Structure formats: C-alpha cells, structure tokens
Amino acid sequence: LPIHDHILKPSSFSVDCTGCSETKNDADGYFCFECNFYVHKECAESPLEINHRSHSHPLKLRWCGPPGYSDKRCCLCGETLGLLVYHCSTCNFSLDTACARKHEIPSIDYPKAHEHRLHLLAKRVSFPCACGKDVPGAPYLCHQCNFMIHRDCLVLPRVIHLTRHKHRISRSYFIGPGKFSCGVCRLELNWRYGGYRCSICTDYVIHLRCATRDDVWDGIDLDGTLEEEEEIEEPFQVLDDKLIKHFSHEHDLELNESGVVCHETIHCSACALPVYFDAFYICSVCDFVLHETCATLPRKLRHELHKHTLTLRPNTTPDEEHGYNLFNCTVCQRLCSGFKYVCSKSCDVQIDVRCCSIREPFVHESHPQHPLFLTSSEPIDCGACNEIASPVLNCVDCGFSLGYDCATLPNKVKHKCDTHFLSVCYGEETSGEYWCEACERKVNPSTRFYTCEDCSSTLHITCVIGEFTFWRPGKMAISRHEVAIIPNDFASRPYCYMCRSRCEDTSGIIYISEKHICSSKCLEVYIKFDLTFSKLETVEIALHNLELFRLDHTSHGWSIL
Known part of the structure; x- marks a missing residue:
C-alpha cells in the first residue's frame, strides 16, 4: 500500500489506527510485523480522490498527513488529523477519513442553544461567535437568524452557580444594551455578544469562556434542578452577654474586650497571630483563644479562591480525625498551624483563614x-x-x-528591637541609607520594609516575619515527638542542635527533647520523617509537599531517611 513501505498482512487488533488515529473493536485491518504499523481495512482501501458535499472541489487522499501550511484539523469535526487526509490544496480544505465517509453535512437541533436547526459551515472562517472570541473555525449557523457559534460554545451549560456570586447565573447568547465588566477577568464585556448573567443582580455578567474556566466552574449544569437554600451553621452559640460556646472548642469562651493592655504573648488559635489590643474570646480552663473577628468565621464559605464550597476545620489537636498541627496553605504556600478551610469535595485544598479573609474587591x-x-x-x-x-x-x-x-502580611507587629508597633512601608524615595535594626544590614528604601513611626527604625520584612510567625506557640505532636514552639528571646541566641548555627529566627525556636532546633529543615533531619510509610496526612506530608526541607548533603553530609 502507498501508506507504508513494508508488506501489510490482514489482522484484527483493538489498537489505534495509524491512518485515522481511531480505535475500533474487532475491526478488520492490516498489520506490519516489522514496525508494529496498523491500519484499518477501510482506511487502507480509501479511494484516492472523492467528491464531498462539504466542498466544491475534488479532495485528494494524502498518505503523509496534512500539509505544513494547514492548521492540521478536520474542517468538519475539528479533530486533529492523522496520516490519512483528504485535502484540497486550492482552498486549504481538509477532512479526516471518518468525516469523508459521511455524505451529509452535520446539522443539529439543540433548543438549549438556539430555537432553530443549526447547520455546520464546512469551512474554517473567522466569525463573531457569541462568546466574543474571533477564533477561526468551522461554525454552526442558523440561516434564519444569521446566528453563528463555535462548536464548543454550543454545548456550554445553561445554568451554573459559581463561588464568586451568591446567586445562580444563566447563559445568554445576547446580553443586550448596557455597559458591563466581566465578574471574573474584570475586563469589558461587549453587550452584543453572550455571557452568563444573574437574574437578580442584573448588572452581574461574566464572559462565557471565563465562567466555564476549570478553576472557576465546578462542572455542574444546574439546568432543570431546583435551587435549594443553603443551611447556615452558626460558628457559636451565645450563652450570656460575654459568653459563647464555639463549635471548635469543648469549653465556654469569655469575651475580653479591647483596651489599653497589649496582649502580645497571647495568640489566636484560628489565625495564630497575637491578639495585641483587639477584643478576643478566652477559655478559663485552657489556653484556647480566638479573636472576636475570628470567632465569627463562617463554617461554610463560598470563596473565589476555589470552585467548591469550603468548610472551616479547627486545627486544635493532632489526635482529632481532621486536626493536624501543621499544614501547607494551598494559596500562600506557608506552613501554618491555625484554622483552615478545606474543600467540601475531594480536592486537596487547605487554605489558611488569613487568605480566605481577602475578598474582592x-x-x-x-x-x-x-x-x-x-x-x-x-x-x-x-x-x-x-x-x-x-x-x-x-x-x-x-x-x-x-x-x-x-x-496577608501583618501590617502591625511587635519586635524585640523596638518597644513600639512596626508597620509596613511599601517603599519611599530618600537620599539617605537605611539599616536593619535586627541584622544590621542595609535596607533598600525603594522596596517594602517594616518601620517604626515613633523611632524611625527600619527592619527587613524577613527579619520580622520568620518561619514561626504563623505557628501558634505551645506544644504539638510531630511523628511521636512532643515539640514546643518557644519565643527566641534569650539574651544570647542558642545554637541549633543539628546545624550548630545560632538560632537567628526571632519569631521562635523549636524545642524538642531539651534541644533547640532553628528551623523545620533541621527538625526534619532530627526526627527523620519516614514519608514512605506514612498512612495519614500528617505534618510530615505537609513538610514534604512544601519542599522547604531539602538539605545540602554535599556540604553538611546529611541525608533524609
């Protein structure tokens, strides 16, 4: 056969045909035992020239794929062409063998998209599709309405519900007069084209392609399903004027209103940050604390960061089924130990409550x-x-x-180098030099840094915000070891048991078995996490996924077992 240089023998295999790239069960074909070449019988015996209703010129069979100047797609079905192609060089028109065997030009009745029958225009043209994208392709068209649409836009879902908006939105191939911006990409949406629109918030419109992005839409078409009200689970019960019972804790919590006392050593169990002058709830039995604002975090949250509903998961003890001391935030990539929002479906998503506190705009x-x-x-x-x-x-x-x-960088923080609060400065023009009060190195004034408005002192961001800033102080269990995060407020900084360097991180020190550990890198080496045999999603996996703990075994001679 012209399609192959070797002798082909009759065979029947359920493998991809080299000619059309399709797999057919029990289809007759020809096989080359020298190079594992297989072609369907009907593909191998395709006529050298055909006349097809989709095109005005004869189409000639090519055995070596489409020519280099073509877009390598079938003009009818839009699929990528294989080795066997029917082609018109005059018009740059190509058909695969499957479409070439069909004598009728495809047409469909699809009331969800259009009230009239739609016919495929067997020609790749640029046209104004309802999605607003002028993408060359073979469109479906309505001869009565002069309506044209891409093949993939034809089957877009009719009704969807996105986590970015509280109501369902419906597809329309014509928005109508008005000035709109897309609710996802925030760019202008031309009212002459289509989009998804909220029937309640009529100015809320989204591009067809933006609304159905994989990171935006959950893939469910809600057309024909009744809209149910979501049950709201309150995060706490009010027991008294200043007393609540929070779902995350077994004891009652009492409100400590904001005042003149700065509680910089008391950390919120949800966001892991100090409470400072803010109002907070505190447990009289144990050291559990929640900011007043963190206590009101919703248990169910629809957020633009994820396409599914998120569930608030307290991270109180390592013994609970879903409570782990450390997790890798999917969004900011920090190791955190506070509360987290997790996907209500099966997505591997864990988002720190600080990231979820950011909402548009x-x-x-x-x-x-x-x-x-x-x-x-x-x-x-x-x-x-x-x-x-x-x-x-x-x-x-x-x-x-x-x-x-x-x-999510804290705008107001305390540091031992200054008695006042430090705030973030996002760059300023100056002719002088700035020096960091912590490391005594130069600070670039054109970039962000922490500064004291009273003393004019300056500090690097990394000198203030350390690895343990978002870890709650106290004890935690890691791989059968009891670990404590303690303040690094020693008069002389201790040496790390593993790397023998000074513990420079002012945000804290790891204390384990009466030894000081400077970082999670050294902690991993010390307890020799065995990730291979881990059965649960514990802190070991969080550390492994973050890939922060790769040690330079060349210079230190260490290895992770």
Missing part, C-alpha cells in the same frame, strides 16, 4: 489607588516583593499584581 496599602481582583491563576511577578506568585490579586487598571503571602 480588595484594597491594599501597597496599591491604594485601585482595587485588586483574583482574575487569573497564572503565575506572575508580585509587585510588592518582585517574586513569582500564584495565585495573585490583579489590578485591571494598571497591571499591578499582589501575591497572597504579601497580601
């Missing part, structure tokens, strides 16, 4: 002139730290982007 001190939105999940440079981040909050007006680790 978000106004941040680093970019106060415009609001920020979660428009894309693509990695991009963060405008605050100049590091690649994903996801990021974007400004649609000027292109500024902000990573979630920078967006």
Whole structure:
C-alpha cells in the first residue's frame, strides 16, 4: 500500500489506527510485523480522490498527513488529523477519513442553544461567535437568524452557580444594551455578544469562556434542578452577654474586650497571630483563644479562591480525625498551624483563614489607588516583593499584581528591637541609607520594609516575619515527638542542635527533647520523617509537599531517611 513501505498482512487488533488515529473493536485491518504499523481495512482501501458535499472541489487522499501550511484539523469535526487526509490544496480544505465517509453535512437541533436547526459551515472562517472570541473555525449557523457559534460554545451549560456570586447565573447568547465588566477577568464585556448573567443582580455578567474556566466552574449544569437554600451553621452559640460556646472548642469562651493592655504573648488559635489590643474570646480552663473577628468565621464559605464550597476545620489537636498541627496553605504556600478551610469535595485544598479573609474587591496599602481582583491563576511577578506568585490579586487598571503571602502580611507587629508597633512601608524615595535594626544590614528604601513611626527604625520584612510567625506557640505532636514552639528571646541566641548555627529566627525556636532546633529543615533531619510509610496526612506530608526541607548533603553530609 502507498501508506507504508513494508508488506501489510490482514489482522484484527483493538489498537489505534495509524491512518485515522481511531480505535475500533474487532475491526478488520492490516498489520506490519516489522514496525508494529496498523491500519484499518477501510482506511487502507480509501479511494484516492472523492467528491464531498462539504466542498466544491475534488479532495485528494494524502498518505503523509496534512500539509505544513494547514492548521492540521478536520474542517468538519475539528479533530486533529492523522496520516490519512483528504485535502484540497486550492482552498486549504481538509477532512479526516471518518468525516469523508459521511455524505451529509452535520446539522443539529439543540433548543438549549438556539430555537432553530443549526447547520455546520464546512469551512474554517473567522466569525463573531457569541462568546466574543474571533477564533477561526468551522461554525454552526442558523440561516434564519444569521446566528453563528463555535462548536464548543454550543454545548456550554445553561445554568451554573459559581463561588464568586451568591446567586445562580444563566447563559445568554445576547446580553443586550448596557455597559458591563466581566465578574471574573474584570475586563469589558461587549453587550452584543453572550455571557452568563444573574437574574437578580442584573448588572452581574461574566464572559462565557471565563465562567466555564476549570478553576472557576465546578462542572455542574444546574439546568432543570431546583435551587435549594443553603443551611447556615452558626460558628457559636451565645450563652450570656460575654459568653459563647464555639463549635471548635469543648469549653465556654469569655469575651475580653479591647483596651489599653497589649496582649502580645497571647495568640489566636484560628489565625495564630497575637491578639495585641483587639477584643478576643478566652477559655478559663485552657489556653484556647480566638479573636472576636475570628470567632465569627463562617463554617461554610463560598470563596473565589476555589470552585467548591469550603468548610472551616479547627486545627486544635493532632489526635482529632481532621486536626493536624501543621499544614501547607494551598494559596500562600506557608506552613501554618491555625484554622483552615478545606474543600467540601475531594480536592486537596487547605487554605489558611488569613487568605480566605481577602475578598474582592480588595484594597491594599501597597496599591491604594485601585482595587485588586483574583482574575487569573497564572503565575506572575508580585509587585510588592518582585517574586513569582500564584495565585495573585490583579489590578485591571494598571497591571499591578499582589501575591497572597504579601497580601496577608501583618501590617502591625511587635519586635524585640523596638518597644513600639512596626508597620509596613511599601517603599519611599530618600537620599539617605537605611539599616536593619535586627541584622544590621542595609535596607533598600525603594522596596517594602517594616518601620517604626515613633523611632524611625527600619527592619527587613524577613527579619520580622520568620518561619514561626504563623505557628501558634505551645506544644504539638510531630511523628511521636512532643515539640514546643518557644519565643527566641534569650539574651544570647542558642545554637541549633543539628546545624550548630545560632538560632537567628526571632519569631521562635523549636524545642524538642531539651534541644533547640532553628528551623523545620533541621527538625526534619532530627526526627527523620519516614514519608514512605506514612498512612495519614500528617505534618510530615505537609513538610514534604512544601519542599522547604531539602538539605545540602554535599556540604553538611546529611541525608533524609
């Protein structure tokens, strides 16, 4: 046969045909035992030239695939072409063998998309599809209405519910007059085209392609299903004027109202940050504490960071079924030990409550002139730290982007180098030199840094925010070891038991078996986490996934068992 150089023998296999790339069970074909080449009988015996109703010129069979100048797709079905192709070189028109055997041009009745019968235009053209994208392709069209649509836009879901909006939204191939911006990408939406629209909030509209992105839509078409009211689970019961019973704790919690006393050594069990001057609930039996604002965190949350509903999971003890001391936040990539939001489905998503506290539109001190939105999940440079981040909050007006680790940076903190509160400065113009009070190295004034408004002292962000900033002080169980996070407030910084270096991190020290450990890197080496035989999603897996604990075995001679 012209399609192959060797002798082909009659055979029947359930494998891909080299000619059409399809697999047919019990189909007759020809097989080459020298090079495992297989082709269906009907493909091998395809006529050298055909006349097809979809095209005005004869189509000639090519045995070596489509020509290089073509887009390598069938003009009828849009699938990628194989080795056997019927082609018209005059019009750059191609058909695969399956479509070439069909004598009728496809047409469909699809009332969900259009009230009239739609016919496939067997020609790849640029046209104004309802989605607003001028993408070349073979459209379906209605001769009565002059309606044209992409093949994949034809079957878009009719009714969907996104976590970005509280109501269901419905597909329309014509929005109608008005000035709109997309609820996802935040760019202008042309009312002459289609989109998804909320019937209650009529100004809320989303591009067809944006609404059905894999990171936005859960894949469920709700057309024909009744809308049910979601049951709201309150996070706590009010027992008295200042007494509540929170779902995350077995004891009653009493409100300590904000005042003049700074509680910098008391940390919230939810966000892991000090309570400072804020109002907080405290347990009289144990050391459990919640910010007043953290106590009101909803137990169920629909958030733009994830396409499914999120469930609040307290992270109180390692013995609970779903309570682990450390987890890797899916969004900011920090190791955290506070409360977390997890996916109500089967997605491997764990989001720190600080990241979930950010909602659109978000106004941040680093970019106060415009609001920020979660428009894309693509990695991009963060405008605050100049590091690649994903996801990021974007400004649609000027292109500024902000990573979630920078967006959740505490704006007010205390540090032992200063008696006052430190606040974040996002760069300033100066002719002088700035020095860090902690490490005594230069501070670049054009980038972000912590500063004291009373003393004008400056500190690097990394000198203030350490690895243990978002770990709650106290004891935790890690791989059968009792571990404590203690303040690094010694007069002389202790040496790390593993690396023999000073414990430089001012946010804390790991204390285990009467030994000081400077970081989670050294902690992993000390207790020799055995990830291979771990049965549960414990802290070992969180550390492994974060990939923060790769040691330089060349210089230190260490290995992880």
